[in-house]
Amino acid sequence: MTQTVTYLEALQSRLGERVSTGRADLAQHAKDEGYPQTYLPDAVVYAESEQDVLAVLEIARAHGVPVTPFAAGSSLEGNALPVKGGISLDLSRMSRxxxxxxxxxxxxxxxxxxxxxxxxxxxxxxxxxxxxxxxxxxxxxxxxxxxxxxxxxxxxxxxxxxxxxxxxxxxxxxxxxxxxxxxxxxxxxxxxxxxxxxxxxxxxxxxxxxxxxLPTFVASARSVFETVDAAVEAAVMVIGSGLHPERIELVDAETVRAVNLYVGSAHPELPTLWIEVAGSSRVELEGQLALIGELCQDAGGSQFATASAESERAELWAARHNAYYALKRLFPDHTSQTTDVCVPISALPEAIAETERLARELDLHAPVMGHVGDGNFHVLLHAHPDDADAWARIGRMSEGMVAKAHALGGTCTGEHGVGLRKRKYLEAEYGSETVAVMREVKALFDPQGLLNPGKILP
Amino acid sequence: MTQTVTYLEALQSRLGERVSTGRADLAQHAKDEGYPQTYLPDAVVYAESEQDVLAVLEIARAHGVPVTPFAAGSSLEGNALPVKGGISLDLSRMSRxxxxxxxxxxxxxxxxxxxxxxxxxxxxxxxxxxxxxxxxxxxxxxxxxxxxxxxxxxxxxxxxxxxxxxxxxxxxxxxxxxxxxxxxxxxxxxxxxxxxxxxxxxxxxxxxxxxxxLPTFVASARSVFETVDAAVEAAVMVIGSGLHPERIELVDAETVRAVNLYVGSAHPELPTLWIEVAGSSRVELEGQLALIGELCQDAGGSQFATASAESERAELWAARHNAYYALKRLFPDHTSQTTDVCVPISALPEAIAETERLARELDLHAPVMGHVGDGNFHVLLHAHPDDADAWARIGRMSEGMVAKAHALGGTCTGEHGVGLRKRKYLEAEYGSETVAVMREVKALFDPQGLLNPGKILP
The missing domain is CATH 3.30.465.10 (Uridine Diphospho-n-acetylenolpyruvylglucosamine Reductase; domain 3)
Known part of the structure; x- marks a missing residue:
């Protein structure tokens, strides 16, 4: 307790009003967008410069206090939560x-x-x-x-x-x-x-x-499919054709339904690919769209539609970007957990099929959306916060998805990071020797274990 | 001496005929394509598997013997030379x-x-x-x-x-x-x-x-310019236009002359951009070529020519790939030293102008060719091996080029690595604290300093 006072005093004397121990500040830094538990820091420091960051690190080192960086708080795996207390180093004011x-x-x-x-x-x-x-x-x-x-x-x-x-x-x-x-x-x-x-x-x-x-000319295309498998097959064909789309996104029927409800659109409620292409002329775009249309059709796609007006495209991509919120809106009293894995592209149909199978087996509602050109997809899992049984099944579902991704030669996270939730998968992904080397690297830079402790390493 | 025998015996007992101490083998592993000095290893091991590599590392560790990996021997900065003797670990048989x-x-x-x-x-x-x-x-x-x-x-x-x-x-x-x-x-x-x-x-x-x-449709374009500056300006405009060329290469007049002599071609002997574009249709390519033609013309280019037949394109790019050998051929009794730096794209004209100025000041023949879309360029320096004065000037020229690259916010090597020759520039590039951390990383993986000693770190 004495030590706490001492390092807080040191912070306050160096950083003045940029240090806060107010309840609201501590609470705001205790959670992120995707992790259910909260972890209160002892203090928040709003750094305004590199000098402030260095001052915080110096005090943390001298007093053996953990430091966890924080900015927008939008992480999904608990990446920025101060699980061991200490200082939440808020960098959001360093916004120049x-x-x-x-x-x-x-x-x-x-x-x-x-x-x-x-x-x-x-x-x-x-x-x-x-x-x-x-x-x-x-x-x-x-x-x-x-x-x-x-x-x-x-x-x-x-x-x-x-x-x-x-x-x-x-x-x-x-x-x-x-x-x-x-x-x-x-x-x-x-x-x-x-x-x-x-x-x-x-x-x-x-x-x-x-x-x-900024690309000079841009157009978007949409194709719908009877199955997620067929949509993924079309995506792989587009990538393999030597086209370099700006985006190629998969949403499943459930996600389209949620988006339609959320923004009042009328997209066909079937597995859908949304593709964007860019080029240096309109005629170039037309050629690309025609080729994409053929490839989608070959894979069983239908209702091929294109949009080249800025407003139409903006609407389509806003829908994609809002899909996560649209899905959350469907279940306002639920807490959600989104998870992502990434697999070699050709394994994507199998990875998604296993995801759908797990959802059926575990009786979970598990809409899928994905950056299919990269083999990366997300599942939004959700349940009432008090439904312990559902959360246990959600845990099993996540584990099953990661196990399948690993069996297919993929990774436990394509873009969300490890944070708290995926630490337990690192040894399965890399082997214990590689994880041991990661620990040695950590010890080289942070021998006291003060920087964002409890993250990444199992 | 006793120790040498001991580790050689250990190698021979584990790896049999894959170990050589023959003169020709040692000599072949004592040099690369770009470094003037030779450094003989004590032994060459032709590894045929990961197990062989592990056996070599185990013996090296036990006996405190340096191990320097080697394969094609095509490095330019002495990267694969066994400067401290020991084992040259030849991986060229691991070619499956x-x-x-x-x-x-x-x-x-x-x-x-x-x-x-x-x-x-x-x-x-x-x-x-x-x-x-x-x-x-x-x-x-x-x-x-x-x-x-x-x-x-x-x-x-x-x-x-x-x-x-x-x-x-x-x-x-x-x-x-x-x-x-x-x-x-x-x-x-x-x-x-x-x-x-x-x-x-x-x-x-x-x-x-x-x-x-493989891109479905490919075409190449060429434009010549009065000055290297104008050619670089055109290249920057092409990159900025949102086109994504497959290649965009600069060769100076001297290099074109050498290529013409080498392959009997008749390219205009002026600073030249060679550009390759790809697309999913012929009409797309035509659009890209037309835009490139306009941009080159805006920058003062002339003699714009395109080639879409495979044979014509192959000839053009073979010329580019042979430029290094073409230049060497012009001075058959000279030893050459090629060096590369990479700068932010907009600084490329200034970096190349300084290179040309240095060449004039130091009375050196210094043809330039470059991957200008990346801000990366090469200079081929050469002199008779016995011309100590010329080699001293070549050293000053290299130093001047790197100093300019650093002043412009660039790097001392874009693609050749550090090897022996560029170690002395690392502190200027990164600062002593970053180089100190590099040393700590090296010590983490190689506490005895046995892996390719004498390279990278100053």
Whole structure:
């Protein structure tokens, strides 16, 4: 107790009003968007600069206090929860876009910048930021969970977007990793070690990320299928054809129904592919759409429709991005748990079939939507918070999905990170020797185990 | 001396005839394609399996003997030279393509497989391997130097191609990193730590790499310019237009002259852009070519020409790939040193102008060619091996180029790796704290300093 006072005093003397122990602040930092339990920090520090971050790390180190970074709070696996108490290091005030370097197709930002704001500010330069997880996420958090989204099939995940970073280590050193050069083979790639590390190795204080030219001409297509299998088959054919769609998304019948209810649309309530293509001329788009139409038809698709007006396309993709909220809306008194796995593309039909089988066996409502061009899909599981039996079945369902993903050569998480919930799968995924090396890397950067403790490693 | 005998005996008893101490074998492993000095190993081991690699590592560890991996010997910066003697671990016999998994767009190979052979075997599946450094390189070596080439502007470097790897550590553990899933956010990205590590952290014993669909329709375009500046400006405009060319290469007048002499072609001897585009229809290609033609003209280009027949295109790209050898041929009694830097795209004109200025100031013949879509360019420097004064000037030229690249926010090597020659630039590039962390990572995996000693770290 004495120690707590001491480190709080130290924080307050260094950081003044940027330190809060108010109930509302603590409660806000005790939960994220996807994890049911709450974990209160002892204090929240609203860092406004790299110097503030370094001050927090220095005090944490001196007093042996855990530090868990936090920004938008949109994580789904408990990634930003202070499970051991201590300091919640809130980076949301570090939200300056430091520069948009249009000639070099990149921007330098603080970690609390929201990706939608970056895309908004890049637009007048004819550029956009290509990772779109759906929620209103911060770029530091997205880098820390290696987030992606609908455009990853074309532009890659956060790993491909981050050109350089500044990372503050627990021992007070600040690393500058990468540069604005698009490629480098100069020494060890430490940058990628911090992408996906969920703040367990260091705190990202600045990022330079790629921006991409806004495509000149864009069109969307939709095809519906009798089965999810047929839809996935069509998606694999599109990827295999050498087309490079901007997006290729699967939603199952259940999800379309929810979206229709949510936004008042009238999409056919069947498994559906939503595809977006871009090109440098209208005639190029027409060629791509025609080819996609043929491939969908070959796979048994019907009701092929296209949209090239901005408003129509915006509506379609808003529906996709709102699918998660639309589904949650259907069950207002339920708590939901969304989970994602990623498998080799050809294994996707089998992975989704097993997911549907598990849902039937366990009597769960489990709508599926997926970034099928990457082999990545999500399931939204939900139940009344007090329904212990349903939550036990949801746990079994998650385990069954991950086991199947592993059996098919895939991964337990494609884009949500490990957080708290998926730690138990790491040994099955990598083997105990690789996990042991991960532990050694963790010990190298955080020998006291103070940075976001309890995450990633089992 | 006693120790040497002991470890050689141990090698011979475990690996039999796969161990050689023959003069010719030692000499062949003492040099690469780009480094002037030779360093003889004490022994060469021709590993035929991961078990052989583990046996070599076990003996090396027990006897404190250095191990330097070697395969095609095509490195340019001394990356595979056994500067401290010991064992040259030759992986060229581990050259089996273990599987081509066409439905998942990937192949699993041993590290000694040459990339051209992989592309050849992928072709009947409608697929190809997208990294093409020019020389006949091995995939293990390419991963170890984070190699790229002309197609990186579209498909990325080795970092984007390697889906998974098996890596043998000095302590005998074998890590399996990554999977056939296209993306993952499951824990620390150790895979990328070994890409570009030049065998200083572990030995890659197997790789699964991406294959890409062969584009259906392909065409090439050429435009010539009065100045290198104008050519680079055109390249930046093409990238900024939202086109995604397969390749966009700059060659200077000197290089075109050498190619003309080498292959008997009659390309205009002026700074030239060679561009390749692909699409799903002829009409799409025509649109792209027309746009590229306009952009080149806007930047002052002339003599715009296109080629869509396979034979014409093959000839053009063979010329590009042979440029290095064409230039070397012009000076048959010279030794050459090729160097590469990579800068933010908008800084490319200034970086190349400084290169040309340095060449004039130092009275050197310094032809430039570059992967301009990535901001990466190469200079071929050459002199008679005995011309100490010229080699001193070449050293100053290299240093000047790297200093300029750093001043412009770039990197000392875009795709050749650090090897021996670029170690001295790492602190300028990353700062001493980051290099200190690299040393700590090295010590974690190789506490005895036995894996490819003398490389990467200054």
């Amino acid at each position: 876009i430091l520069s948009i370097d249009a000639p070099n197709f990149c921007a330098t930002v603080e970690p609390g910048v929201l990706y939608r704001e970056l895309s908004r500010q890049a637009r007048p330069h004819g550029l956009f930021f290509a990772v779109d997880p759906g929620a209103d996420c911060s770029l530091g958090g997205m880098a820390s969970t290696c987030a992606s989204g609908t455009a990853a099939v074309r532009y890659g995940t956060m790993r491909q977007q981050v050109l350089s970073m500044r990372v503050a280590l627990l021992d007070g050193r600040v690393l500058t990793l990468g540069s604005k050069a698009r490629k480098s083979s100069a020494g060890y790639d430490l940058k990628d070690l911090f992408i996906g590390a969920e703040g367990t190795l260091g705190i990202i204080t600045e990022l330079t990320v790629r921006l991409h030219p | 393509i273990l599987s081509i998994d066409a439905p998942n767009f990937c192949a699993t190979v041993e590290p000694g497989v040459l990339y051209r052979e992989l592309s050849r075997q992928a072709r009947p599946h409608g697929l190809f391997f997208a990294v093409d450094p020019g020389a006949d390189c091995s995939l293990g070596g390419m991963a170890s130097t984070c190699a790229s080439g002309t197609a990186a502007v579209r498909y990325g470097t080795m970092r984007q191609q390697v889906l998974s790897m098996r890596v043998a550590l000095l302590d005998g553990r074998v890590l399996t990193l990554g999977s056939k899933a296209r993306k993952s956010s499951a824990g620390y990205d150790l895979k990328d730590l070994f890409i570009g590590a030049e065998g200083t952290l572990g030995i890659i014993t197997e790789l699964t790499v991406r294959l890409h669909p």
